[in-house]
């Protein structure tokens with residue numbers, strides 16, 4: 001075990017007892033919670049809620065019946081919300097390396113099974129490291145529809161390994177949807193050695209360029225940004241150490257590549273006009289694909305470039321959309337700035353700097 005793992009276990013197992021013990025606001029999500037999630041939250045045990053250390057919302061649409069894995073599930077708040085969203089036919093596994101966190105999560109399995117009205121539990125918690133998922137003989141590779149994680153990858157000393165392990169565990173076409181802490185520049189080594197700053201999810205913060213290169217290297221589609229929230233440190237002493245570094249909570253979605261039926265995608269080279277045509281429960285009005293593309297149900301078709309069309313077609317969302325391939329460049333509408341901006345910001349950041357779009 002590396003020292004980083006031991007230090008993080010100590011931070012989350014011994015030093016912190018609840019959210020209010022955190023020394024900064026990095027692991028405290030400020031994101032607006034949709035009303036259907038608020039309704040589920042009312043059923044989550046207060047002891048579990050009090051030990052929430054997440055920085056975003058990790059509940060993508062269309063989870064009913066899915067097998068979901070939560071990396072670094074902590075006291076289990078998100079696993080229990082996901083339990084309700086996947087329903088009795090779905091299943092959620094939480095993995096965490098800190099025994100004290102896992103003990104809390106395990107203590108409330110029966111409570112939530114009853115609260116959600118299920119006959120039997122649809123969750124389990126496993127002690128383990130997110131860099132070693134494939135070593136756990138209790139979990140099969142290629143077996144999860146969705147993998148989520150909330151404010152955990154930044155704590156890993158080997159983020160590339162985590163991406164590779166996530167790829168192994170997902171089914172082809174499966175989605176990795178995760179919120180984490182990003183820095184607008186590499187964090188200097190002396191700050192990376194600071195155990196409190198690491199435990200607070202700051203000095204191990206991810207660089208967007210590393211996420212993109214790491215994801216593409218293991219075979220994921222290009223990560224797409226779904227949501228961002230600036231992070232305030234709110235601690236004078238720690239802020240002084242961190243200086244000008246800016247931290248942002250970002251939620252990304254990535255898909256595990258899957259070959260798509262040739263008959264459906266052969267005409268997608270120039271992209272397609274895409275319509276959200278069959279509604280998904282809780283998303284009856286609109287579906288947000290990334291930070292700048294939101295589809296209205298039965299709304300105007302939106303142009304997606306070939307890369308984004310491929311992602312949507314390979315995903316579990318595919319059946320809810322109508323794709324009209326573009327056959328002539330002249331048909332590509334002028335209003336493509338949303339797509340090209342996302343593309344441009346990804347391309348820029350994948351060169352050398354680790355800036356988040358808009359932060360430097």
Ligand SMILES: C[S@@+](CC[C@H](N)C(=O)[O-])C[C@H]1O[C@@H](n2cnc3c(N)ncnc32)[C@H](O)[C@@H]1O
Nearest residue numbers: 052053054072073074096097098129130150155
């Ligand atoms: C910031 S907390 C987030 C917990 C949970 N996702 C939540 O939102 O409340 C980080 C959690 O990740 C776990 N963790 C950190 N690094 C890990 C690793 N390499 N493998 C497994 N668990 C890890 C810690 O034990 C801790 O419970």
